[in-house]
Amino acid sequence: MPHRTQRKSDKNPAQLDRQYIWHPFTQMQEWIRTDPIVITSGKGAILTDQWGRKYIDANASIWTNLHGHNHPVINRAIHAQLVKISHSSALGLANEPASYLAADLIQMAKLNRKRPRASDSSKKPPPPRQPELTKVFFSDDGSTAMEVALKLHFEHQRRTTPKITPRYLSLENSYHGDTVGAMSLSHSPLFHQSFRKIRFKVDRIMAPYCYRCPYNQAQAKRTDARSSRQCRWECVQQIKERIETAKRKKQPYTAFVVEPIIQGAAGMIAHPKGWLTKVARLIQKYRMQLIADEVMTGFGRTGPLIASHGEGIQPDFLALAKGMTGGYLPMAATLTTQAVFDSFLGPYDSFRTFFHGHSFTGNQLGSAAALANLKLLQSPRSTQQRKHLEDWLENALDRLWRHPQVGDIRQAGLVAGIELVKKWQTREPFPLKEQAGIRVCQALAKRGVLTRPIGNVIVIMLIYTMTKRQVDTIVAALSESIKEALPL
């Protein structure tokens, strides 16, 4: 008689995985035919599988890891918290690490405001409004951080201007998560199309995707056909017109939702410098609120700790997740202003409470990891290393232009997207069914480099402790993999 319960040693983890686990964003019909890489340990930027094979983690474990795996400082912080308590509820109770973390996040998210000097006679328009972020609402991941932002905006708007129905405007191809609210704010045709009937309506507007800009097709070249000097910012004009039309129809937009500086899951669409500032001016002019989804871009991915600050912009809502705990534990936060907070205040029976929360809100282990992460992140050593990494990546990526299948290379800080095309001269995309991106990533894995594509775009996301050698290895392996997987 076989035992009813399977003993651990009876099957290897790959078999058990194929038998029981349903993986995210994965065609399981293909998955169950493959032999998955089973990760058993990690150190720094290196992941090790059950057979002892080593891989460079070139997408920072789906954009979460900052300082490397198994980092002694974060390990110690988690362990020190673990022996005190792992979790107690934030409903009706406060806790130490979450309180310290909230204070640190507010400090980190302070915008260094540059006041114009009295003697400054330049005709530059004043910087857009820069609200101060004073409150933190904790949640579990990027999607929930965005749900919180959208619900807070909705309620705040309803309470402060009851005659106007809150309406959101967001960018084409944007991705803000997979819960229904976050999906509604998103416009990813591939991911969310089949759920369109359960999403609420959010209007979509042109994104500054320069490589495929319809106003930028004059001469297909390797880089943008027109330099930004020649660009007439038609994309910003479209946003302006859309906002004005909605206002004329007396259905104004009240919030603009954006992944600042670079749109991640859209295919690493790096925005041209100045775009965010121009859009922030419009938002200010039309009295809308800015919801910044910095789930991917936060914590130094694009250079500054908060990507929006790179253009001197402070949003009304700032959603943070992924890198918040250094990529150790699921935890997220939505930061907002005193004005938003105040609109929820009132006597108990006014029921102005924000009726929203999650079981693990303000979790102690996550908070302890996040505190250690922030300390590492703000150390001069990490700041310096990130600057080096940005340069090393830029130099290494330059070598990829020689491939005819490389249409565009987009880098923002320590993040890059390499868009593969049939031929750079025509910019013709590979049909998705050809799985060009997947094939290249499979070839990369054979060379000991792990990442995941977004359609035809290969993502590189550096871990902040990587060495120059590791950066060069990633890019050299990518170069070989393009040649192998996409023969001419």
Ligand SMILES: Cc1ncc(COP(=O)(O)O)c(C=O)c1O
């Ligand atoms: C910009 C952005 N927002 C939101 C999310 C959703 O985050 P999560 O997967 O943690 O729910 C993601 C995930 O990739 C993201 O890139």
